[in-house]
Amino acid sequence: MKYKLLGRSGLKVSELCLGTMGFGTESGWGADKESSFAIMEAFGNAGGNFLDTANIYKLGTSEKIIGEFVSSRDRDYWVIATKYSLKDNTTNPNASxxxxxxxxxxxxxxLKRLNTDFxxxxxxxxxxxxxxxxxxxxGLDDLIRQGKVNYAxxxxxxxxxxxxxxxxxELMGWSQFxxxxxxxxxIQRTPERELLPMAKHYGMTLTPWAPLAGGALTGKYLxxxxxxxxxxxxxxxxxxxxITKEVIAIADKLNVYPSHVALQWTRQQGISSIxxxxxxxxxxxxxxxxxIDLVLSEEDxxxxxxxxxxxxxxxxxxFREDGVRLNNFGGFYDKIERR
Known part of the structure; x- marks a missing residue:
């Protein structure tokens, strides 16, 4: 697996990020600890180092499983991303x-569940x-200055x-996202209206969740x-x-899985995407x-x-008129290809 810089930072992360929302068997579904360990081991053996979790995933079990797995391995190899905001207990009105x-x-x-210092x-x-x-x-900048968080x-x-x-x-000298x-x-392209252009402007890496639309783009719902x-x-x-039928048709032509086509599409949209x-x-x-070695053609x-x-x-x-943007400067129009 190749590595990419995450946004405007020097942090090197694998070109795929392993989502761990399903680590744990709460709610009647998911991977148990043994299966979760096997998945992370295979991901690491393939060169993957970027793990995505959150404080609420499986009521904290996802973080606990990651913490136990990483604690017996090289912590510095792994790039662990987690999240805060959503309610993870009912003890007080500020628990979310x-x-x-x-x-x-x-x-x-x-930090306790992940069994790590940062x-x-x-x-x-x-x-x-x-x-x-x-x-x-x-608050985020304070955590970074304390060494409890590396990046926001x-x-x-x-x-x-x-x-x-x-x-x-940027103005205040605080850590940026x-x-x-x-x-x-x-199936969900509405971020192209504002979010993707904004992220590209600020040099942010896009980390799409549900790039397979919950499995819809694999064809299983069909x-x-x-x-x-x-x-x-x-x-x-x-x-x-x-949309899924078109994905399947291209996958059949290329002799790959439909999931490969759908995932690679997110990586060829003119923005750094993991x-x-x-x-x-x-x-x-x-x-x-x-x-990871698939490249979609312009026709695809x-x-x-x-x-x-x-x-x-x-x-x-x-701004888009018949596939071009028209800029009017000095009384004449320049046609600029839209990407």
Missing amino acids: GNNRKNMMRSVEES IDVLYLHIWDDLTPVDEILR AISDTPAWIVSKANTLA IALQVEYSL RGDIGRIKPESNRLNENSAR PIVGATKLSQLEENLKM LRRLDEASKINLGFPGEF
């Missing part, structure tokens, strides 16, 4: 949210629309807030294997089915690891774009 009190409490609890990347998990952004930034990142937050935050951090985690796939998904989900509608691949079975990880990308394209809304569509 982006506020400093919850941030500090959550980090201390995560977290490599700490994500704000989701915007609470309550906490001032300067409170968040100062952000997830599931409006683009204008992230933009404001990184600008303020180096990665952006959002749902992004051929085969009737809908599992726990709700019938009204947009992953089961006609649009998703049409998709998060979840696994609760070793076979799932082994299948996904085989995609065109077909996928045509099948899944969205309306960018205003001002995105205003």
Whole structure:
């Protein structure tokens, strides 16, 4: 596996990130400790070093499993990313949210579960629309200065807030967000309206969650294997089915799995992107690891774009006229190719 720099930092992470939301058997599903260990061992043997978890995944069990696994290995090899924000207990009204009190409490609890002295990347998990952004930034910067966190990142937050935050951090000399985690796939392309251009502008690495749309893009839902998904989900509608059929057609042409096509598409969108691949079975990880050498042709990308394209809304569509942007300077028009 190759390594990439995470955002505007010198941190080297593997080109795929292992999602560990399913480590633990709470809620009646997931991988037990033995299976989770086997998955991480295989990921590490393939050169993977980037692990994604959160304080609430499997009620903290995901972090505990990672902590136990890493404690008997080289801690410095692994880049552990975790998150804070969502409620992980009911002991007090500040056991959730982006506020400093919850941030500090959550980090201390995560450090205990992970059995480590530091977290490599700490994500704000989701915007609470309550906490001032300067409170968040100062808290994260304090954790970094204390050595409890190495880098800050952000997830599931409006683009204008992230933009404001990184600008303020730059002005104040605080640590900036180096990665952006959002749902992004051929079935969920709305981040292209604001979030992806913003991330690219600030040099942030995109870490897409659900790049396979919960398995929809593997074709399993077309085969009737809908599992726990709700019938009204947009992953089961006609649009998703049409997109998935195009993915399968290209996969058949290239003699690869549909998941390979869907994952690689997220890595060829003109922005630094490290998709998060979840696994609760070793076979799932082994299948996904085989995609790292795949490169989609311009024709394949065109077909996928045509099948899944969205309306960018205003001002995105205003800037795009028949595939070009028209810039009017000095009374004449220059046609500039849109990428």
